Amino acid sequence: MGRYLSIGILGLAAALSASFVPHFIAFVVALAGNITPVLHGTRGQPNLVMLLVICWSMRSSLAEGFIWALVGGILLDLLSVLPVGTSSAALIMIVFLVNSVAQQLLRLRVLFVLAVTALATVFMAFYSLAGLFLLGHSYEIPSMARLVLMPTLLYNLIAVLPVYALARFLQRRLEGGLQIAPQSLSLGSEMGARE
Secondary structure (H helix, E strand, C coil): CHHHHHHHHHHHHHHHHHHHHHHHHHHHHCCCCCHHHHHCCCCCCHHHHHHHHHHHHHHCHHHHHHHHHHHHHHHHHHHCCCCCCCHHHHHHHHHHHHHHHCCCCCCCCHHHHHHHHHHHHHHHHHHHHHHHHHHHCCCCHHHHHHHHHHHHHHHHHHHHHHHHHHHHEEEEEEEHHHHHHHHHHHHHHHHHCCC
């Protein structure tokens, strides 16, 4: 069921990342400009699609995580200048790492999700930068790190905990719904057999 849910959830996250989130971040940075002068003039924003893929794949099968990565990567690439499939390849590598390590770190999930988010943010930034370089775009790496990578890392680390809570809530609802349905069907078939 989570495989089909990925299209709707990741589509909404990609749409929010492209429309609402940049304006919200700009508003918050302008509002808190005296508190956070370092963030003034930066271009970073949380990558909601990447965060959802990471959080969902922590408690799902590897195949389901790959589907979330594929769908999320395609949606990210459709809203950027990168060729379609570039972000999917990076997200599939991240899902493979997350799924293989998360099963062994059951008690340290929150610390693990924070560490993976930091590593995945840096990896996705340099992976995208390499893709843009291959397309003929050139950027100064120090200024990109200061203006995009560092704020994005900060925003992702702040946003990952609510995203993780949302992903866990949805996964529990799906697991609970799947457990209730077979029991109600078996009770209905027993009632029909008695009559």
